[in-house]
Amino acid sequence: GAVVSQHPSWVICKSGTSVKIECRSLDFQATTMFWYRQFPKQSLMLMATSNEGSKATYEQGVEKDKFLINHASLTLSTLTVTSAHPEDSSFYICSARDGTGLGTQYFGPGTRLLVL
């Protein structure tokens, strides 16, 4: 099946630094990619939707200046958490939707961010 990778798988950083997370679709072209956030014992919350070559669409309550999303190619999207604070600590999961009629979404393995 289709594979989506994320890098890094986990990161620890100091408060105030910026962290970049990469999401790649390895064997298919993803015209649309999604970024989710998951707190412990909770479900996934959609943060933003990005289409290749255009600006991301953010969900209500998600700060676009805080969570910068770039979708520069059909196989790569990045999420940058700017000036991270402890409350940004979470599990971030990206997802890529294939371009076929089924439109199945494939999910990355997630990135655990801990901000000290």
Place this chain on the structure above:
Amino acid sequence: KQEVTQIPAALSVPEGENLVLNCSFTDSAIYNLQWFRQDPGKGLTSLLLIQSSQREQTSGRLNASLDKSSGRSTLYIAASQPGDSATYLCAVRDGGATNKLIFGTGTLLAVQP
């Protein structure tokens, strides 16, 4: 606004039992519905995808049904095994302009050996 609910929130069964997980959604105008599995600290694994025009999908010991009119889906797991222990999430893809995947609250399954 689409809301997806899963019951039960947690389930513990002995090995070998057949079990059913439930998912309900408030807006029947969906494009498709997916069931996922998530192991602790890991990403999601897609199990089954049912298009809005379909009634069910099967994969091995898993069978998922969809009743769009009533806003319900079930995931049936036959002959459960300890390796099935995980959190199971259902998600509906909004049929409207937003086209988003909206997740349910999840069911934490523990299969006791």
